[in-house]
Amino acid sequence: MSQNHLVPSIKETELKENQMKAVRVKGKPILLIRKNNQIFALQNRCPHMGCTFETGILRDYQVMCPCHGWKFDIRDGKYQENPATTIETYNCIIQNGKIHVQIKNK
Numbered sequence: 001m002s003q004n005h006l007v008p009s010i011k012e013t014e015l016k017e018n019q020m021k022a023v024r025v026k027g028k029p030i031l032l033i034r035k036n037n038q039i040f041a042l043q044n045r046c047p048h049m050g051c052t053f054e055t056g057i058l059r060d061y062q063v064m065c066p067c068h069g070w071k072f073d074i075r076d077g078k079y080q081e082n083p084a085t086t087i088e089t090y091n092c093i094i095q096n097g098k099i100h101v102q103i104k105n106k
């Protein structure tokens, strides 16, 4: 049976509007993004060749991989050119001033 765990990461104040930050949560590379005062968390590893996204470009709700320009929707992790290719997304909540990421335990 799988369970979800809320794992604390950085302080909420460390992530400004339109900022992207790479963190590790339970050993997983995760990209945190604040957009329109909502926090998004994505797998921080591009399925193309494994680059990380934190130095990519954030435009509206899309992040562009800095290596070869693949674009992903930060809301559902879908690759723009082929929605069958996705990166993992995680729920986040703020508790005690910290961003907590919901990680599935298998």
Ligand code: FES
Residues within 6 Å of the ligand: 046, 047, 048, 049, 050, 051, 065, 066, 067, 068, 069, 070
């Ligand atoms: S590694 Fe991301 S587009 Fe190539």
